[in-house]
Amino acid sequence: MHRLSDEYEALRKTVEEFAREVVAPVIGDLYERGEFPYAIVRQMGEMGLFGLPIPEEYGGMGGDYFALCLALEELARVDSSVSITLEAAVSLGAMPIYRFGTPEQREKWLPELASGRMLGAFGLTEPGGGSDVPGGMRTTATLDGGEWVINGTKAFITNSGTDITGVVGVAAITGRTESGKPEISTILVPSGTPGFTVSKKYSKVGWSASDTRELSFSDCRVPEANLLGERGRGYAQFLQTLDEGRVAIAALSVGLAQGCVDECLKYVRERRAFGHPIGHYQAIQFKIADMEVRAHTARLAYYHAAEKMLAGEPFKKEAAIAKLVSSNAAMDNARDATQVFGGYGFMNEYPVGRFYRDAKILEIGEGTSEVQRMLIARQLGLADL
Amino acid sequence: MNIVVCVKQVPDTATERKLRSDDNTLDRDAADGVVNELDEYAVEEALRLKEAHGGEVTVLTMGPDKAADTIRKALAMGADKAVHLVDDALHGSDALSTSYAMAQTLKKIGFDLVILGSESTDARTGVLAAMLAERLGVAQLTLANKVEVEGSAVTIQRVTDYGYDKVQGSLPAVISVVEKINEPRYPSFKGIMAAKKKPVQKLGAAEAELAADQIGLGAAWSEVTEAAAAPPRAAGTVVKDEGDGGVKTADFLSSKKFI
Numbered sequence: 001m002h003r004l005s006d007e008y009e010a011l012r013k014t015v016e017e018f019a020r021e022v023v024a025p026v027i028g029d030l031y032e033r034g035e036f037p038y039a040i041v042r043q044m045g046e047m048g049l050f051g052l053p054i055p056e057e058y059g060g061m062g063g064d065y066f067a068l069c070l071a072l073e074e075l076a077r078v079d080s081s082v083s084i085t086l087e088a089a090v091s092l093g094a095m096p097i098y099r100f101g102t103p104e105q106r107e108k109w110l111p112e113l114a115s116g117r118m119l120g121a122f123g124l125t126e127p128g129g130g131s132d133v134p135g136g137m138r139t140t141a142t143l144d145g146g147e148w149v150i151n152g153t154k155a156f157i158t159n160s161g162t163d164i165t166g167v168v169g170v171a172a173i174t175g176r177t178e179s180g181k182p183e184i185s186t187i188l189v190p191s192g193t194p195g196f197t198v199s200k201k202y203s204k205v206g207w208s209a210s211d212t213r214e215l216s217f218s219d220c221r222v223p224e225a226n227l228l229g230e231r232g233r234g235y236a237q238f239l240q241t242l243d244e245g246r247v248a249i250a251a252l253s254v255g256l257a258q259g260c261v262d263e264c265l266k267y268v269r270e271r272r273a274f275g276h277p278i279g280h281y282q283a284i285q286f287k288i289a290d291m292e293v294r295a296h297t298a299r300l301a302y303y304h305a306a307e308k309m310l311a312g313e314p315f316k317k318e319a320a321i322a323k324l325v326s327s328n329a330a331m332d333n334a335r336d337a338t339q340v341f342g343g344y345g346f347m348n349e350y351p352v353g354r355f356y357r358d359a360k361i362l363e364i365g366e367g368t369s370e371v372q373r374m375l376i377a378r379q380l381g382l383a384d385l
Numbered sequence: 386m387n388i389v390v391c392v393k394q395v396p397d398t399a400t401e402r403k404l405r406s407d408d409n410t411l412d413r414d415a416a417d418g419v420v421n422e423l424d425e426y427a428v429e430e431a432l433r434l435k436e437a438h439g440g441e442v443t444v445l446t447m448g449p450d451k452a453a454d455t456i457r458k459a460l461a462m463g464a465d466k467a468v469h470l471v472d473d474a475l476h477g478s479d480a481l482s483t484s485y486a487m488a489q490t491l492k493k494i495g496f497d498l499v500i501l502g503s504e505s506t507d508a509r510t511g512v513l514a515a516m517l518a519e520r521l522g523v524a525q526l527t528l529a530n531k532v533e534v535e536g537s538a539v540t541i542q543r544v545t546d547y548g549y550d551k552v553q554g555s556l557p558a559v560i561s562v563v564e565k566i567n568e569p570r571y572p573s574f575k576g577i578m579a580a581k582k583k584p585v586q587k588l589g590a591a592e593a594e595l596a597a598d599q600i601g602l603g604a605a606w607s608e609v610t611e612a613a614a615a616p617p618r619a620a621g622t623v624v625k626d627e628g629d630g631g632v633k634t635a636d637f638l639s640s641k642k643f644i
Contacts, residue, residue, distance in 0.1 A: 007574075007578055007581065010457065010572070014571050014577070017571070018571050046573075047571045047572075047573050048574055049574075052574055056575065061573060061574040061575045061578075062574075062575060063578070
């Protein structure tokens with residue numbers, strides 16, 4: 001069953017209106033200037049979007065992860081920078097603290113994070129490796145006099161250097177297991193800690209209004225109590241975080257794919273060629289029909305993955321499938337929408353050009369399409385052959 | 386303070402709006418229903434007054450069953466409860482009948498302050514606030530872009546062509562608001578979830594003690610006898626500048642009574 005309940009539908013509609021009324025008029029300029037959308041984020045915070053899946057006792061909305069996905073989709077129909085800012089702040093920043101944090105850590109960080117007044121980030125990827133964990137991981141944290149001493153570098157970390165970033169969860173090697181494998185743990189590092197340097201923003205192909213930076217840690221010391229949950233559980237923690245995150249990125253991708261359809265439906269009624277609006281021609285109609293099919297089927301895939309996740313059932317395969325098909329849909333739709341717009345598709349004044357630039361990362365971030373296929377094959381038992 | 390906000394469901398202005406072919410009244414099924422935009426400002430103002438002075442905000446809606454969506458949105462924004470005046474006998478009510486039905490209901494449920502948008506995007510008569518105040522025998526403070534309540538005194542800035550008038554009245558009163566008054570909030574998910582549990586009282590014409598001969602199409606003082614689609618916009622006039630472009634433009638504007 002994939003009919004939204006009244007409450008989900010009311011939320012979806014509210015975010016749809018917000019994206020249309022508040023985000024759409026200003027995001028083009030912010031994007032072009034590479035400026036972080038502080039005013040939009042503040043309003044999203046007031047609406048409670050940053051607290052959607054977090055219980056009310058921690059200042060959240062008491063909703064669930066699917067509610068977050070609906071908000072991500074509606075935002076991404078208009079803009080992906082805003083959507084990924086919410087996605088990373090909640091899914092990677094706040095949720096690990098909610099899921100794995102000690103009561104003290106939850107009380108300290110969650111009310112601020114759930115309100116959107118503070119953004120959290122998660123540092124996993126390094127210049128030398130993303131999905132290749134722990135093989136590619138070099139960052140270390142060692143205990144010394146009741147403090148963790150962190151050394152290493154993290155790459156491509158969303159939300160890590162805004163004026164309102166408050167905390168970064170850093171995955172680090174904290175020792176060796178008995179069998180000699182690296183032991184990974186997550187340490188919470190508050191922004192501004194001495195030895196923790198945030199570099200300037202990357203110059204990116206897309207997501208230009210979002211904040212993405214490289215982080216370096218040089219004898220950065222934080223209290224031993226900043227260990228997130230249990231020592232040595234880092235790997236398990238972020239596997240769960242990433243499985244959920246895939247569903248969230250799928251929702252964002254569906255939003256972009258649908259946004260392409262939205263823009264085309266407007267444009268092909270107005271733009272005329274050879275005596276008719278271009279939507280009169282089957283070459284255009286079929287393209288848009290295909291775009292709608294991709295967005296629709298990808299949506300069903302992420303709804304299904306989310307349904308299994310909320311039911312507490314295994315959803316690894318479904319999450320990977322949703323991420324794979326929806327990022328494909330986003331990329332294909334962005335390409336087709338740009339084609340429908342012709343020369344104007346190549347101009348920054350129309351959103352489809354922005355969608356085109358924003359789509360590619362969806363096939364890379366939160367596990368590349370190749371990693372998704374690997375996960376699906378593994379779930380089918382093929383890895384053991 | 387007991388505040389009642391009158392909220393109307395109107396057809397979405399972004400969609401094509403139609404009249405019914407049988408009685409030339411608005412076809413409410415043809416388009417998506419949304420909250421009349423100015424009424425969202427009224428809800429926001431009511432919530433702000435409640436936040437500042439305490440009290441309770443009740444939503445009052447007259448409209449068919451599907452207007453329940455509109456009530457739900459106002460409750461999600463933060464109103465405490467709602468009264469839904471719904472009866473087939475109300476269909477076709479004009480502004481006079483509507484003000485009668487609403488005033489009767491307001492007398493029944495009680496109020497210190499009634500707030501509503503200054504007009505609706507469908508009929509656009511803009512007279513309901515004045516009619517309500519008259520029928521209820523209370524102060525009428527219309528077209529407000531600012532509202533202040535102190536004790537039993539309520540002061541508004543009434544928007545005029547030349548600026549604003551400061552108008553004061555005493556509670557109970559009816560206030561209509563314009564869009565410059567505030568920025569309506571978006572409902573939060575918590576608000577949406579909480580709205581489910583808030584009481585909505587449905588009142589029929591009999592329960593609201595409405596006289597049958599005062600409401601509905603039959604009681605309307607005016608009748609739409611014929612309706613036609615608006616003609617498509619005529620092509621614009623191009624003024625070619627041959628040294629006298631300014632004069633020609635002025636002549637054109639003058640012929641249309643703009644200058």
